[in-house]
Amino acid sequence: MRVLLSTYGARGDVEPVVGLAVRLRELGAEVRVCAPPDEEFAERLAGVGVPLVPIGRSARALTTGAPPPSSLPQRAAELIASQFDAVSRERPPVSA
Numbered sequence: 001m002r003v004l005l006s007t008y009g010a011r012g013d014v015e016p017v018v019g020l021a022v023r024l025r026e027l028g029a030e031v032r033v034c035a036p037p038d039e040e041f042a043e044r045l046a047g048v049g050v051p052l053v054p055i056g057r058s059a060r061a062l063t064t065g066a067p068p069p070s071s072l073p074q075r076a077a078e079l080i081a082s083q084f085d086a087v088s089r090e091r092p093p094v095s096a
Contacts, residue, residue: 006034006083010059014041021050034086036060053089056082 003024007017014035021031035041037054045052056079 001029003029003031004034004053004087005031006055006087008036008056008059008079008083011040014044018044018048018050021045022048025050034083053086055079055086 003021005017005021007013014033017033017035021033025031032051032053033045034053034055035045036056036059037052038058038060041059042052042054
């Protein structure tokens with residue numbers, strides 16, 4: 001079975017998904033995680049042997065700068081679009 005987990009946010013959002021990915025892999029699933037491209041998430045996932053599919057902008061960069069409120073809907077739309085793009089690239093080929 002192939003499983004693609006997706007999350008976005010800070011470590012508190014990503015860490016539970018890492019735990020779930022590890023457990024699913026122990027049960028025999030092939031697991032990948034869509035998460036922000038931050039180095040700490042890439043290192044954490046690599047440390048447990050789960051591939052990262054980077055999505056969106058760096059979560060750290062988004063949380064350290066205060067964007068104007070008017071840009072939040074556009075940023076949310078971009079994030080959702082990047083998640084759908086990443087998920088569609090990771091879909092297994094359809095067998096005939």
